[in-house]
Amino acid sequence: MKRIFISFIAIFLLGIASIGAQTTEGTEFWVTFGQNFSLTPLGYDFQIRIVSSHASTEGTIYFTNLNESKTFSVGAHEVYTYTLTNDQKLAVYNITMGITDYSVHITSNKPVAVYVLCTTGFLGEATNILPVTALDTAYYQISYSPFAPIAYNDAYAVVATENNTNIYHNGTILPGMPIHAGQLYYRTLNSDMTGSYITANHPVAFFALNQFAAIPFDNNDARSGLMQQLAPVSTWGKNFFVPVSHITSDRVRIVASQNNTNIKTLTGGVMQTDVPGAQTTLTNLQKGEFVELKISETGCYIEANKSVGVCSYLTSEFLSISSPAQCWIPALEQKVSYTLIAPFIPNFPTSLNTHHALVCTPTATKDNTTVSVGDAPPTALTGGSWIENVAAQMSFYTMPLTNETAAYTFSNQKGLIILCYGGGFNASYYYLAGSAMRDLDAAFYANDVHFQDLEENPFCEHEVLFRAEIDGLHPDPESLKWFIDGVEEIPARDQLEWSKTFATGEYEITMWVRYETNETVSKTGILKIESCGTSTGFYANDVYYEDLPNTTICTKNVVNFRAEIEGINPNPGSLKWYIDGVEEIPAQDQLQWSKELPTGTYNIKMWVLFENNQDIIIESTLKVELFWVKIRNIQH
Numbered sequence: 001m002k003r004i005f006i007s008f009i010a011i012f013l014l015g016i017a018s019i020g021a022q023t024t025e026g027t028e029f030w031v032t033f034g035q036n037f038s039l040t041p042l043g044y045d046f047q048i049r050i051v052s053s054h055a056s057t058e059g060t061i062y063f064t065n066l067n068e069s070k071t072f073s074v075g076a077h078e079v080y081t082y083t084l085t086n087d088q089k090l091a092v093y094n095i096t097m098g099i100t101d102y103s104v105h106i107t108s109n110k111p112v113a114v115y116v117l118c119t120t121g122f123l124g125e126a127t128n129i130l131p132v133t134a135l136d137t138a139y140y141q142i143s144y145s146p147f148a149p150i151a152y153n154d155a156y157a158v159v160a161t162e163n164n165t166n167i168y169h170n171g172t173i174l175p176g177m178p179i180h181a182g183q184l185y186y187r188t189l190n191s192d193m194t195g196s197y198i199t200a201n202h203p204v205a206f207f208a209l210n211q212f213a214a215i216p217f218d219n220n221d222a223r224s225g226l227m228q229q230l231a232p233v234s235t236w237g238k239n240f241f242v243p244v245s246h247i248t249s250d251r252v253r254i255v256a257s258q259n260n261t262n263i264k265t266l267t268g269g270v271m272q273t274d275v276p277g278a279q280t281t282l283t284n285l286q287k288g289e290f291v292e293l294k295i296s297e298t299g300c301y302i303e304a305n306k307s308v309g310v311c312s313y314l315t316s317e318f319l320s321i322s323s324p325a326q327c328w329i330p331a332l333e334q335k336v337s338y339t340l341i342a343p344f345i346p347n348f349p350t351s352l353n354t355h356h357a358l359v360c361t362p363t364a365t366k367d368n369t370t371v372s373v374g375d376a377p378p379t380a381l382t383g384g385s386w387i388e389n390v391a392a393q394m395s396f397y398t399m400p401l402t403n404e405t406a407a408y409t410f411s412n413q414k415g416l417i418i419l420c421y422g423g424g425f426n427a428s429y430y431y432l433a434g435s436a437m438r439d440l441d442a443a444f445y446a447n448d449v450h451f452q453d454l455e456e457n458p459f460c461e462h463e464v465l466f467r468a469e470i471d472g473l474h475p476d477p478e479s480l481k482w483f484i485d486g487v488e489e490i491p492a493r494d495q496l497e498w499s500k501t502f503a504t505g506e507y508e509i510t511m512w513v514r515y516e517t518n519e520t521v522s523k524t525g526i527l528k529i530e531s532c533g534t535s536t537g538f539y540a541n542d543v544y545y546e547d548l549p550n551t552t553i554c555t556k557n558v559v560n561f562r563a564e565i566e567g568i569n570p571n572p573g574s575l576k577w578y579i580d581g582v583e584e585i586p587a588q589d590q591l592q593w594s595k596e597l598p599t600g601t602y603n604i605k606m607w608v609l610f611e612n613n614q615d616i617i618i619e620s621t622l623k624v625e626l627f628w629v630k631i632r633n634i635q636h
Contacts, residue, residue, distance in 0.1 A: 022437045022438045022453075023434070023436050024128055024131070024134070024339070024433075024435055025111045025113050025340075026112070026130075026131020027059075027107060027108050028108075030129075030132070030159045030161055030182075031048075031103065031104045031106070031129050031229075032092055032186075033209070034155050034157055034209025034211065034227065035093070035095045035209070036211065036225030041090055044089065044118050045119050046084040046116070047081055047084075047116065048104070049079060049080070049081055049115040049117070049344065050080040050081075050082070050108070051079050051080075051112060052075065052076055052077065053077075053112065053340060053407075054076055054077070054571065057108050057109060057112055058071070058072070059073075059106065059109060059112070061104060062105040062107075063088055064091075064101045064103045064182035065092070065101045066088065068088075070082065076375070077372070077374045077375050078405065079405055079407055092104055094157055097188045098175070098185070099179055099183055099185055100186060101184070103159050105182060114129040114131075115128050115129065115342070115344070117344045119427070119429070124424075124427045124429045125225055125226065125227035125325065126227070126420075126429035127229050128434075130437065133437075134437035135161060135203040135232060136203055136232030137199055137202065137204065138234070139198045139204075139232055139233060140194075140196065140233065140255050141193045141196040141198065141230075142253055142328075143192060143326075144210055144213040144215055144313070144324070145191065145214060146190060146191070146192070146211060148214070151190065152190075153188035153190050153210075154190075154192055154193045155186065155189075156186075156193065156198070156206065157185070157186045157207045157209055158185050158198060158204050158205070159183075159206075159207075160181055160200075160202065161202065161205065163180040163181055164202070165179050165200055166178050166200060168198070169196060170196055171197070192276065192277055194255065194277065196288070197287070197288055206229065207228070207229050209225075209226070211225055213226050214324075215251065215313055215315050216315070224323040224325065226326040231330065231437060233307070234439050234441045235330070235437050235440055236257055237307060237440045238303060238305070239304075239331055240310050240329055240331055241299060241389060241396075242269075242295055242301075243396035243419065244296075244297060244298075244396075245423075245430070246384075246398045247314070250294075251272070251292060251293065251295070251312070251315055252292070252293045252300060252310060252312050253278075253293075253313070254293070254304075254310055255290040255310075256287055256308055257308060257309065258287050258306045258471065259287050261284075261287075261304055262284065262305045263282035263285075263291070263308075264303045264305055265303035266300070266301070266302060266303075267300065267391035267392070268298055268300040268391065269294070269296070270293060272293065272294055298388065299387070299389045299396060310328075310331075311329060312326075312327045313325065313326050314421065323428050324428075325430035325431075326430060327421070327430040327432055328431070329419075329432070330417055330432065332392075332417075333436075333440055333450075334436040334437065334440075335416055335417055336416065336434065336436050337411060337413050337416075338409060339409075339418050339433065341420055342407050342408065343355035344422060352427050352429070354422055354424065356398050356400055356420065356422065357399045357408065357419070358396060358418065359396060360418070361394065361396075361414065361415065361416040362393060363389075363393050363395040364414070365412065366395045366412075368413065369411070370410070370411050371408055372411075373408055374406030377573040378409075378411060381397050381399050384397050384399050384400070413615065418435070420432075439452060442468075442513045442521055442523055443469050444523060445469070446509065447459060448467075451511070451524070451525030452525060454528070455526035455528065458529070458530045459528065462503070462529055463499060463500075463501045464500060464501075464502060465497065466499065466500070468497070470513055472516050472517070473513065473514075473516070477493075478493065480512070480513055481493055481511075482498070482509070484500075484508070486510075502529045504529050505529055506527070507526070507529075508524060509524065509525050509526075511523050537564055538563045538564070538618065540553060540604065541559055542562075545619075545620040548621060551623070552623045552625055553622065553623060553624050554625050559597050560594045561577065561595070561604075562591065562592050563591045563592075568610060569610055573588065573589065573609070574589065574608065575588065575608055576607040577590075577593070577604070578605040578606075578607070579595075579602055579603070580603050600623075601624075602623075602624065603619060603622075604619060605617060
C-alpha cells in the first residue's frame, strides 16, 4: 500500500509543476531591437546572454542582414555572453517604420534560456527571448505613452519565423506583405498603441519597443525606452499575482482579449483614473481595452472572468536609482518547478550596478524554494526576506544576483515564476526570467496535468480524468469533441469533464473545439500510462524500505544501506540520505553505504533528483537492536 502512495506522490509532483515542453527555454529563438531614445546603436552595449541547463550546449547566432553566423558553446550551468560588434548593432537596430531584415536567429542543440540587453550610460533595457515553440499568431500591443514634448514614438516589431507571412494591424494588412523568415515589420506611432491587435497567418515573434516612454511617479515622472517580448494571446490566463521590486512603486496594465471581460477580484491595486486611453471601470471591458493600477508593497492579486494580458512597470523619479522599465507577467497557471537565469554584466560604462531575481511561489510551500549557483548544491534563498500576499496565497522574495558567470537555478516542486530586474543611478531593466508558456485559451488537463506536459509526465494510475478549459466555446452541440489515437470518443462529445481507464501504453489525445466565432482549433497531447514498480527505493540490510517499520534489524556493528534508482540525475548532489532529519554527508551520492547504529528507532529518508530535474523523498522507520552473544568463562 505504501509503495502505491509513494508512486502517486511522485507522479503528482511531476504533473503539477513540470518543466513541460512549453516554457521560456528552447532551442530556437528570434530577436530584434528598436530605437531607444535618440542615440545611434553604436552608442549602446548590445548583449545576448545564453544560459545552459543540465548539459553542455552548442549553437549558432545568425545575423540575417549580414548573412553572418557566430558559433558558441557553453558548459552545463554556465553562461555564454555575446557582445555585438558595431556592424552587428547596425544590422539589428530598427529606426524607420517598415520592413527590414534586422533580426537575429539563435539555435542550439539542447534547451537554453536566452536574454538580451541594450544599455548605455543612464539607459538600460532587457528582455527574455521566447523560443519558437512558445510563439503564435495573435498578440496585443501593451506599451505606454511616448514622451510628448519631443517627437518620440511608441513602437513594436513583428518578426516572421516562416516564409510567406502576412501581418495585420487591427485587421488591416500591413504594407509590403508577405514577408519571409527573418524579415520583420517595425511600426511606430506618436501615441500609445496599447490595445492594438496584431495577427499573422504564421507564428511570429512580437516585441514592444517604445522609443521613450514617460511613466508617472507621484507628481513627477522619468523617461526611458521600453523593450519586452510579449507572449501570444493563446498563453494569457485569468489569475495573476504581480510582485513588486524593492526599489520603486510599480504600475500594472491589464488588457482584455475578449469582449465583456470583468476583473472579478482585485486586491492590492488602486485604479488610476487619469491615464490617457485607460478605462475607469473593472467591468464590461471590450477586447483591446485596458485598465491601469498602482500596486501596494505586498503585490497585487488579479482574477478575471476571461483571459487578460498583464504587464508591470518600474516607475521612477527623475535622477533616482531606477528608470521606467516593462515586464510581462505570466498567469499563475504558468508556474514551473524550476527555471534558470543569469545576471547581466554590462561591458559599457553604465550606472547599472544591482541585479535581482524576483521569486514568486505559493505561500504554503515557499520555504521549499531553493537556488543552485552553477554546480553547487541547492540552498535556501539568501539576501532578502519573504513578503506574503494573503489574497493570492502567494509570496515573493527579492534575491541579489552577484555571480557573473554561473547560472542560477531556482526550484520549487509546487511551482514558481521568476522575474528579473536591475537598477542604478537613473537606469533599470525589468523582464520575465522564467515561466511556462502553455496554451490556455483552449486547454485540456489529464489528472490535472496540462496537455503540453503529458508526454514528459507518465502516469502510474490507469484511470484518467480529463477536464477542458475553453474561452469562448460555441453554445451549440458538437462544439467539443475528443479523440483517442484519431478515433472520436463519442460518449465524451460536448463534455467538459469525462474519465476513462487505460491499459499500459501510449495514447494520442486530441481535443477539437469550435468557438462562438465558428473558428475551430485542435489541441493534442501524448498520454503515457506505465506499470510503476519499485524502480526507486532503498534497502537496509536487504530489507525493503516498505517492510522496515515491521522489521527489527539485529546487527553486531553496522547497518548496510542500498539504493535502487532508475533515471537519477548525473550531477553531484542528486542523492542524499538523512537520519532523523540530519543529512549523512559522507553518504551523499552513494548507492551503497554503511553506518554503525546503536539500539533505537530511526527515521531514514532518501532524497533523489532525477534526470528531468524532478525530485522525490522516500522515507521509512528503522528499528535496530544490537546482537549479543553470551560467552561462558570456563576455567581449566
